Amino acid sequence: MTPGTTGFFTDSTLCIGCKACEVACKEWNGVPDDGFRFTGMSYDNTRSLGHSTWRHVKFVEHEPEFGHGGNSPSHMTWQFSSDVCKHCEHAGCLEACPTGSIVRTEFGGVYIQPDICNGCGYCVVTCPFGVVDRRPDDGRAFKCTFCYDRQKDGLQPACAKACPTGSILFGDLDELQRVADARIEKLHGLGMTDANIWNPTETSVGGTHAFFLVRGDASQYNLPAAPRVPTTLLREGWTAAAVAAGAIALGSLLAFALGGKR
Amino acid sequence: MIDERRLDELREEAARTGSVAGKLLRYYDVPLLKAPVWSWEVPAYFFVGGGAGAAAVLAAAARLTGADASLVKDARWIAAVGAAVSGPLLIADLGRPERFLNMMRVFKPQSPMSVGAWILAGFGTLSAATVLADLLGFERIADTAGVLSAATGLGMATYTGVLLGATAIPAWAEHVSLLPFHFGASALGSAASALQLRGHDEKALHILAFGAAVFETAAAVPPRSTTMKAAEFLSGPVPLALRLLGLRSKRARRAAAAATLLGSLLTRLAWVESGRDSAAESGP
Numbered sequence: 048m049t050p051g052t053t054g055f056f057t058d059s060t061l062c063i064g065c066k067a068c069e070v071a072c073k074e075w076n077g078v079p080d081d082g083f084r085f086t087g088m089s090y091d092n093t094r095s096l097g098h099s100t101w102r103h104v105k106f107v108e109h110e111p112e113f114g115h116g117g118n119s120p121s122h123m124t125w126q127f128s129s130d131v132c133k134h135c136e137h138a139g140c141l142e143a144c145p146t147g148s149i150v151r152t153e154f155g156g157v158y159i160q161p162d163i164c165n166g167c168g169y170c171v172v173t174c175p176f177g178v179v180d181r182r183p184d185d186g187r188a189f190k191c192t193f194c195y196d197r198q199k200d201g202l203q204p205a206c207a208k209a210c211p212t213g214s215i216l217f218g219d220l221d222e223l224q225r226v227a228d229a230r231i232e233k234l235h236g237l238g239m240t241d242a243n244i245w246n247p248t249e250t251s252v253g254g255t256h257a258f259f260l261v262r263g264d265a266s267q268y269n270l271p272a273a274p275r276v277p278t279t280l281l282r283e284g285w286t287a288a289a290v291a292a293g294a295i296a297l298g299s300l301l302a303f304a305l306g307g308k309r
Numbered sequence: 310m311i312d313e314r315r316l317d318e319l320r321e322e323a324a325r326t327g328s329v330a331g332k333l334l335r336y337y338d339v340p341l342l343k344a345p346v347w348s349w350e351v352p353a354y355f356f357v358g359g360g361a362g363a364a365a366v367l368a369a370a371a372r373l374t375g376a377d378a379s380l381v382k383d384a385r386w387i388a389a390v391g392a393a394v395s396g397p398l399l400i401a402d403l404g405r406p407e408r409f410l411n412m413m414r415v416f417k418p419q420s421p422m423s424v425g426a427w428i429l430a431g432f433g434t435l436s437a438a439t440v441l442a443d444l445l446g447f448e449r450i451a452d453t454a455g456v457l458s459a460a461t462g463l464g465m466a467t468y469t470g471v472l473l474g475a476t477a478i479p480a481w482a483e484h485v486s487l488l489p490f491h492f493g494a495s496a497l498g499s500a501a502s503a504l505q506l507r508g509h510d511e512k513a514l515h516i517l518a519f520g521a522a523v524f525e526t527a528a529a530v531p532p533r534s535t536t537m538k539a540a541e542f543l544s545g546p547v548p549l550a551l552r553l554l555g556l557r558s559k560r561a562r563r564a565a566a567a568a569t570l571l572g573s574l575l576t577r578l579a580w581v582e583s584g585r586d587s588a589a590e591s592g593p
Binding site for chain 1: 347
């Protein structure tokens with residue numbers, strides 16, 4: 048494995064929704080349960096990634112829609128996709144972390160050092176994918192570690208290792224890209240023309256270390272088409288702050304120069 | 310397959326022209342983003358810290374222009390006490406309060422939270438030094454520290470706007486260039502108002518608080534919640550009207566000051582609340 052270039056390629060067309068990745072992740076990383084809540088929607092009782100869910104299998108169901116080409120009941124679709132922290136090339140959480148707890152590892156992943164995090168919660172609002180969250184009973188922020196400990200020992204992350212269908216692939220990013228391209232070509236040849244790769248390389252996020260093969264619009268998998276790393280807003284924000292500060296300083300001096308007496 | 314695609318195209322075109330409902334692609338109604346985890350301490354800090362920062366600016370401006378010494382003293386004390394309260398408020402909100410010093414491990418200009426932690430550390434030290442030097446009779450040191458605390462105070466009054474604006478939360482990010490002005494005006498209005506409630510009646514305070522109320526009235530953001538509506542009402546039109554009356558009446562000026570302070574606190578609470586709502590509504 049070339050340092051700095053590993054990644055996940057998650058192929059939703061191979062996922063069978065078994066959730067072995069969720070279980071393997073929890074077992075290896077000692078992640079507590081996420082509440083055993085019953086959502087009443089599909090087979091997904093986990094809802095989303097969070098402080099105690101680092102792999103999350105989505106169950107994307109679509110009923111046939113009248114007026115939307117092909118009303119045969121056979122057009123009902125049921126797709127699964129295992130979601131994970133995207134390990135962004137330009138990661139909002141990493142940039143925002145004021146303690147330096149969040150770092151980029153030698154494998155290219157974004158890692159929260161649990162012995163440094165003081166639970167300020169700023170990474171929670173700067174992640175454009177809603178991945179990081181603060182665990183209430185612990186006080187610190189948590190997310191996928193990219194199995195930093197396993198990678199250190201030359202092992203693949205627990206989720207990829209446990210996946211029984213090869214839907215979650217781990218490896219060198221360039222190699223994974225080749226696998227993905229070949230897979231798309233094959234699926235298109237089979238008539239699955241809506242298969243496409245989600246990886247926001249053209250956005251300020253600058254691509255991810257976890258990319259996905261999905262069918263149709265990625266929005267239905269809660270994968271945003273145009274994520275933005277919040278650091279792109281800094282120039283605008285600080286310019287406004289500087290002008291506002293200047294106005295306050297000047298205004299105060301002027302006001303006191305003109306009306307400092309009772 | 311060609312026919313199928315043509316049907317999709319027709320459907321999309323119909324959705325665009327509005328003749329059929331568009332297909333909203335969401336993963337059930339699961340929000341894309343996580344809501345801010347901050348509790349009341351953080352908006353309370355925005356209010357206290359912002360007001361304290363602006364008070365330091367007023368103290369320095371008053372001192373430089375030779376205004377009443379008791380006004381300078383009170384403004385310096387508001388700055389120092391506000392700064393002293395700010396730290397504990399922020400520490401109380403941390404998930405691991407005992408690790409608050411980790412904020413001082415690094416300085417990251419790309420993180421408004423890191424910049425803010427250092428601004429607060431500097432402001433706290435300088436505003437405390439100002440009152441301490443003054444108490445001990447070192448006037449020159451007090452004045453120098455006062456000017457420096459005013460410089461960091463300008464940061465205190467405005468950086469919190471960048472802190473909220475430069476995030477992934479749509480309701481905050483949309484207003485990234487308004488937030489520092491809004492928080493700055495709110496801070497200035499509340500500092501001037503706090504001094505008026507302490508019994509100071511300089512025209513300068515009246516002018517500045519009036520200016521802040523004009524800004525609050527003119528730059529109103531579309532209110533997303535009852536809290537924001539109340540905050541805008543109490544920060545803008547109410548003090549504006551009272552201050553126009555207050556050209557003659559001191560009682561109206563004091564009522565305006567009280568409204569501004571309450572409005573400023575509500576403004577900060579409302580902005581954090583709107584962030585939570587915005588995250589809950591977020592989609593891909």
